[in-house]
Amino acid sequence: MALRVVAISAPHYQTGRIGERVLSSSDPVSLFNACRHAAAAAARRSGVWGESNWNGTRIERRRSMLLLHSLEADVAMFEAALDEVRPHLLLIGAMSLCLPGAIECARRAREMLGDRVAIVLGGWHASETIFRAPGSARVVHHAGSPVRLMAQGRLAEDTFDVVVSGEAAGLVTRLGELIGTAACESSAARAVRRGLHQTASVPGNWIAASVHQGVVREVVGSTSSSQDAPLPAPSALFGISTVFDVFDHNPTAHVFSDSGRGCIYDCTFCSEGMSAVGSRPQLDGAAERLCGQLATAATIVAEDHPVRKAAAFVEDSVFLGGSPRAIERFVTLARAHPPGVTFGCQFTIDQVLARRDLLIALVEVGLSYVFVGLETSEPLMIGGLSKNVRPQTAWLHRMEAVLAFLSSAGILCGVGVLFGLGEDQQSRLRLVSVLERWRTTYGSPCTVSFNWAVQHPLRGHDGGRNYRYLDWALPNTDWISAFEPFGEASALYPLAGRQHPRLSEVEELRGAIETLNRSNLDTAGAAVSRNH
Ligand code: SF4
Known part of the structure; x- marks a missing residue:
């Protein structure tokens, strides 16, 4: 076999059960997107990838893609995969809080396989810490750039052979080709390091970097405007293994309108804002692409789970950029060709209130669940x-109006709460009480995702925090226990200008959240989003 590959989403935490009840997807969504181009080549039996371990069925391909939650719980599964596949190429996707997990996984892979494996790090952390200076071709490395950390000797230089920033699906394919066609088969690591300059013709907005004897080498993607053919939907390439209770435990695909990242609201704390991503959504053809992905999800569920119904969650930061025109187009298409999928998506509070007619039209074509980011009780605080965007009416009153409307329209609602934005403990506890009251009044929100705001690198828009992210975000079992009902949370990386969380306050919140979770609705296994 010319090429063997394992891809993993690095663990968030070193141990414990953080976020088990909220971050419940079992599909590594970002990793699927990063690997789509290569998997499509494998599925077509094209070139080196056509002779790789990804050239079989989607179920076989999915076996070498792992979503790791905690290092302690999942490392045995990871090592077993390395042992079984003996990969030439290990792809690691990591958000900033996952960097310690990514480093530990890379270290273990290097110990087991030496330079026979090329270790490539990508994902949100690399993309937010390695970027072009505004209006310039110069590449900037944030203090947390894994490349900078290796060049400074804070990390072993062979931890990652290549670090990739940006949307680089085509680059993954090319890196595999470098290994598959290398004369020196015994060192995949050398093949990608030496051949990195040959990737410059791969189109896309990406930067790849490696370190050799303390010197950083960078290659940037070609600005060529030639467009590849549209890629198959992730579900067609990797199958669907996630189920959510808000979709009656039916197989739930993660689908996209593929309109690019970058939310127009640009909230300062959010990794999906335009400033952090460096682009804004491109909505031309988005409704068509989304309809196509929903139809594919229906086909895959019919083939792989014939006794179940199909469900999908639309991963756009906000559904079709919140554009009424794009939503109307989607409704028109879905009425003409019903996708046969129950789906959920994300809107802001004010979008729901301003687009009630459109939401009712969306229900006709399958919408059953909306997730909104409440974040806080008092934005002014x-x-x-x-x-x-409509501050004339109190934020919580508008959220309550959203719940009343969605309940009357028969749409389930999930809510995201984000502490650590500068609010005080009393307002946090009050917010949990309000959520409990709403559940009694409206039977909603059916799901609540609690998070503690983390300062992400945000391509340098991080208020000068310059964290390196080398330490686990929750340093000991007390913190891990206190944050158990939370999704993303950190004791070490508060937002710029904000205090570190206090353990006693988080423990108090944990008690309040557990009481809420025991209230009339069970939030276990809820469909949630990381942001928005
Ligand atoms: S928090 Fe939500 S609305 Fe704000 S930038 Fe992020 S995705 Fe957009």
Whole structure:
């Protein structure tokens, strides 16, 4: 076999059960997207990838893609995969809090396989820490750039052979080709390091970097405007293994309108804002692409789970950029060709209230669940929220109006709460009480995702925090236990200008959240989003 590959989503935490009840997807969504181009080549039996371990069925391909939650719980599964596949190429996707996990996984892979494996790190952390200076071709490395950390000797230089920033699906394919066609088969690591300059013709907005004897080498993607053919939907390439209770435990695909990342609201704390991503959504053809992905999800569920119904969650930061025109186009297409999928998506509070007619039209074509980012009880207390675009009415009153409307329309609602934005403990506890009251009144929100705001690198828009992210975000079992009902949370990386969380306060919140979770609705296994 010319090429053997394992891809993993690095663990968030070293141990414990953090976020088990909220971050419940079992599919590594970002990793699927990063690997789509290569998997499509494998599925077509094209070139080196056509002779790789990804050239079989989607179920076989999915076996070498792992979503790791905690290092302690999942490392045995990871090592077993390395042992079984003996990969030439290990792809690691990591958000900033996962960097220690990514480093540990890379270290273990290197110990087991030496330079016979090329270790490539990509994902949100690399993309937010390695970027072009505004208006310039110069590449900037944030203090947390894994490349900078290796060049400074804070990390072993062979931890990652290549670090990739940006949307680089085509680059993954090319890196595999470098290994598969290398004369020196015994060192995949050398093949990608030496051949990295040959990747410059791969189109896309990406940067790849490696370190050799303390010197950083960078290659940037070609700005060629030639477009590849549209890629198959992730579900067609990797199958669907996630189920959510809000979709009656039916197989749930993660689908996209593929309109690019970059939310127009640009909230300062969010990794999906335009400033952090460096682009804004491109909505031309988005409705068509989304309809196509939903139809594919229906086909895959019919083939792989014939006794179940199909469900999908649309991963756009906000559904079709919140554009009424794009949503109307989607409704028109879905009425003409019903996708046969129950789906959920994300809107802001003010979008729901301003687009009630469109939401009712969406129900006709399958919408059953909406997730909104409430974040806080009092935006003014935290210095404002940029998505709070109608501040004439109190934020919580508008959220309550959303719940009343969605309940009357038969749409389930999930809510995201984000502490650590500068609010005080009393307002946090009050917010949990309000959520409990709403559940009694409206039977909603059916799911609540609690998170503690983490300062992400945000391509340098991090208020000068310059964290390196080398330490686990929750340093000991006390913190791990206190944050157990939370999704993303950190004791070490608070937002710029905000205090570190206090353990006693988080423990108090944990008690309040557990009481809420025991209330009339069970939030276990809820469909949630990381942001928005
Ligand atoms: S928090 Fe939500 S609305 Fe704000 S930038 Fe992120 S995705 Fe957009």
